Ligand SMILES: [Fe+2]
């Protein structure tokens with residue numbers, strides 16, 4: 001129901017995966033949330049079983065000689081469980097609440113925003129663990145074609161999550177916080193569009209050894 005509302009509130013094509021260079025600073029909160037669900041959340045839900053299947057194969061074939069692959073499998077499954085809960089909370093609570101704030105000025109709990117930022121930081125830590133266990137996604141060290149496909153898929157998984165969290169932390173949550181505390185300033189900031197990056201590539205590079213700053 002919430003997903004349907006998000007997708008119909010502002011038309012964002014489900015096949016717009018190539019539109020990532022769009023400046024989401026100009027989008028409404030409803031449009032941004034619909035984009036995040038259609039591109040990043042649905043993309044994750046497609047990636048989870050595909051990557052788990054690759055991991056299962058690689059562990060079965062190479063796990064005895066490479067125990068780190070079992071650790072990689074376990075770490076990925078744990079992250080999947082945490083992210084599935086996180087996505088559900090965003091689609092049922094955070095995104096509808098942010099939309100309501102934008103449309104009606106309804107109050108939003110700062111603890112809700114801060115809680116999601118903390119979960120994003122935890123996700124960043126988990127991605128760092130995956131990267132170490134996967135040998136920095138260096139396909140030069142691939143044990144077989146399936147292992148190579150796994151490393152490439154995990155690297156893409158990490159890239160998309162970086163962009164996903166950037167759009168939530170630095171655009172959605174930032175704008176919600178501004179709307180909640182100073183609506184006029186929020187509009188001025190959006191108009192100026194000078195305080196956030198046009199694209200997250202620099203941010204991704206900057207965060208290659210870490211994640212968004214933790215709050216509190
Ligand atoms: Fe999300």
Ligand SMILES: [Fe+2]
Pocket residue numbers: 086090116120165168
């Ligand atoms: Fe999130």
